[in-house]
Amino acid sequence: MTGGAKDVILLNQVYTTYEGADLPVIQDVSLHIKPGEFVVIGGPNGAGKTTLLETIAGLLPVVNGSVTVCGHDVVSDGCTARKKIGYVIQNFDFHPFTPFTVEEVVLMGRYGKIGWLKRHSGYDMEKVTSAIDNLGLTLIRHNQIGKLSGGQQQKVLIAQNLAKEPEVLLLDEPFSNLDMVTREEVSNLLCEIADGGIPVLIVSHAFDALPNRTIRVLVMQNGKIILNQQSDPSKVGNLVRTASVAA
Numbered sequence: 001m002t003g004g005a006k007d008v009i010l011l012n013q014v015y016t017t018y019e020g021a022d023l024p025v026i027q028d029v030s031l032h033i034k035p036g037e038f039v040v041i042g043g044p045n046g047a048g049k050t051t052l053l054e055t056i057a058g059l060l061p062v063v064n065g066s067v068t069v070c071g072h073d074v075v076s077d078g079c080t081a082r083k084k085i086g087y088v089i090q091n092f093d094f095h096p097f098t099p100f101t102v103e104e105v106v107l108m109g110r111y112g113k114i115g116w117l118k119r120h121s122g123y124d125m126e127k128v129t130s131a132i133d134n135l136g137l138t139l140i141r142h143n144q145i146g147k148l149s150g151g152q153q154q155k156v157l158i159a160q161n162l163a164k165e166p167e168v169l170l171l172d173e174p175f176s177n178l179d180m181v182t183r184e185e186v187s188n189l190l191c192e193i194a195d196g197g198i199p200v201l202i203v204s205h206a207f208d209a210l211p212n213r214t215i216r217v218l219v220m221q222n223g224k225i226i227l228n229q230q231s232d233p234s235k236v237g238n239l240v241r242t243a244s245v246a247a
């Protein structure tokens, strides 16, 4: 979207693997993502979509190639890179007696900025409150996380990553547990974030929940990107289906 802007996410012929796996799951993936891009990663189950997000988040061994986020290599400079990345995971399961409130879990998003032993500031709490309000969690702010529904917990994790003030936002199936109204609200929120210049990458099968703006579509198959193009949101589902069937 921004002509000569620098790539915020840069993957160069990347292969990544899981501990103990025989072959790399991600194979020969190159990718350039600029500020403000809204990226949807689609493709069949097992294609490597989550693995690609984990690769960008610096959570997997890079066997070959390089992954850079905001100019920081996620392997050699992983600590710095990860502070700039918000990552909302797909599978989470809070035990009913997890001893943290919504507010405390969202505040954890600030830990990288305030450091573990320092006290949080008024600014940190402003960011926490704003994220809580934006996700419609105000009334359950002091509730225990483990006693919330799956959809409410998902919103708390999104709020935690917004409070982090990331420079890159990755979300794995962000709409999967959400009702129709909340889907639209979260979709609009993600659109605003991307419009503000932060690239947003989502893995999703819910193509009807996409915001009304230009989308970059990545389709994955067997650990490779088999389609990478810009699209109108209404055409994303068809593009993913067609590319997956043709592969």
Ligand SMILES: Nc1ncnc2c1ncn2[C@@H]1O[C@H](COP(=O)(O)OP(=O)(O)OP(=O)(O)O)[C@@H](O)[C@H]1O
Binding pocket: 018, 019, 021, 025, 043, 044, 045, 046, 047, 048, 049, 050, 051, 052
């Ligand atoms: N922890 C792991 N250890 C070893 N292999 C794994 C691990 N997690 C995933 N895989 C393998 O990596 C491949 C890609 O998995 P991944 O979860 O990235 O797929 P996906 O496209 O996100 O699928 P889905 O749409 O079902 O969520 C699969 O073959 C899977 O079996």
